[in-house]
Amino acid sequence: MPRDTLDDTQVTVLPALEQTILGVVLIDETNTVTFFNSAAERLWNCTRADVLGRNVNVLVPRKIRSSHDDLIKHNRDTGINKIVGTSREVQVERFDGTSFWAELSLSRISVSGKIGYMALIRDISQEVADREKIRLLSLVVRETDRGVVILDPEFRLIYVNRAFTDMFGYEPSHVIGHGL
Numbered sequence: 001m002p003r004d005t006l007d008d009t010q011v012t013v014l015p016a017l018e019q020t021i022l023g024v025v026l027i028d029e030t031n032t033v034t035f036f037n038s039a040a041e042r043l044w045n046c047t048r049a050d051v052l053g054r055n056v057n058v059l060v061p062r063k064i065r066s067s068h069d070d071l072i073k074h075n076r077d078t079g080i081n082k083i084v085g086t087s088r089e090v091q092v093e094r095f096d097g098t099s100f101w102a103e104l105s106l107s108r109i110s111v112s113g114k115i116g117y118m119a120l121i122r123d124i125s126q127e128v129a130d131r132e133k134i135r136l137l138s139l140v141v142r143e144t145d146r147g148v149v150i151l152d153p154e155f156r157l158i159y160v161n162r163a164f165t166d167m168f169g170y171e172p173s174h175v176i177g178h179g180l
Helices: 006-017 040-045 062-078 124-142 161-166
Strands: 023-027 034-035 086-093 099-110 113-125 147-150 158-160
Touching: 006 023, 040 113, 062 113, 099 124
Parallel strands: none
Antiparallel strands: 023 034, 023 113, 086 099, 099 113, 147 158
8 A cells, every 4th residue: 555545543553563572464365464574574584575475374384384274264254263362372483494482462453344364473482491391390399209398488388299298297288378
């Protein structure tokens, strides 16, 4: 659309989307990528020229590319939202085949009676890795044969493991919240 036909809101929205720290991808009614900001370039490790004007499938993991257009068509035709209107964690595949964990928020956008979509993407790889470390550490604490207690700053018990219960005969419900 020529710039002189854009209203004030439209003129400010695109620069704002360009400057956000989130990756922003807009597709039109034909599943063509019409906007791909600099944060998205960094996330996918590619340039806008690699993406703009192409089917959004170029941004989708290879294993679901063949069915992706059908999923979008189903949403356009029925309005039934499985992913649209939600945020979820997904693995994103970069152009070079590497992947990262991302939080994907997908919105259905209606402009002049045409249905497009906007995706907001944030790299959460570190958060996912940290959660996995915590999961593993929790597993070790739960399954060790050594008694483990965790105290709050006032030295009240906030956690005891199974080994503690076996050693001392106290169920967690009897000691949690009590001081040493």
